[in-house]
Amino acid sequence: MQILTTPAAMRHWRLSGSGSLGFVPTMGYLHDGHLALVRRSIHENVRTAVSIFVNPLQFGPSEDFERYPRDEVRDLALLREAGVDAVYLPSGADMYPEGFQTYAEVGAIAERLEGAQRPGHFRGVTTVVLKLLNAVGPDRAYFGRKDAQQLRVIQRMVRDLDLGVEIAACDIEREADGLAMSSRNVYLSPEEREAAPAIHRALEHARTAFDDGESSAPKLRTLVQSLLAAEPLANIEYVSLADDLTLEEVEASIERPALLSVVVRFGHTRLLDNVELR
Secondary structure, X not given: OEEEOOHHHXXXXXXXXXXXXXXXXXXXXXXXXXXXXXXXXXXXXXXEEEEEOOOHHHOOOOOOOOOOOOOHHHHHHHHHHHOOOEEEOOOHHHHOOOOOOOOOOOXXXXXXXXXXXXXXXXXXXXXXXXXXXXXXOOOEEEEEOOOHHXXXXXXXXXXXXXXXXXXXXXXXXXXXXXXXXXXXXXXXXXXHHHHOOHHHHHHHHHHHHHHOOOOEHHHHHHHHHHHHHOOOOEEEEEEEEEEOOOOXXXXXXXXXXXXEEEEEEEOOEEEEEEEEEO
């Protein structure tokens, strides 16, 4: 497994081989959700590269950049064991050299939900993903469905800028009790960890109601809110039921594919989850 630390080294490695290249961008502190993306890439491509970079541009001033969990030695061991061909491990100075002032911004789809709650977040996400795609040059890039808005924002950027990369969307990996896998789960206290699966249960109740014929967006939102409110440790940040393509909130009846997504805080830990209603 090659470890590459500069854009030039990454590009040289890409050009030194042949066949399809799959790419999994991460911020490290890998869990089984990341490794599921890696396994899919290895299955579908001749070579697979993974990046590890905790991107400061996507963290707000009061967010957890400094305490974001990191364990590079463990991450590299997991990737080596999985059979990854190359790891792109750039420094902050290589990603954002002195005088850096060029950013990628996507329009309205990035301004809702997380974009409204975390101003500047998606500008940081799209900028770093664009830089990573330029350095790695993959045929396919793999993203999880847990960060549903991020997935759609990146798909829009790739289409709008003619990047020629296939964005492969991968299902959410969950713990046995339904909690979506996330590097931030490590922040949860034992009590919070026990309570957190309430998120998935609430979403699944709503999906069952939808499958049984309930098409009222306000009623489904209220159902999720009431179920989450019954968990004393859950602090609801938002419940959204939006058009799957535009992420505009559905105000009446669901007539097209929709995304039901939530952000809930347990203590200081902010957790995202979603289900697709089709």
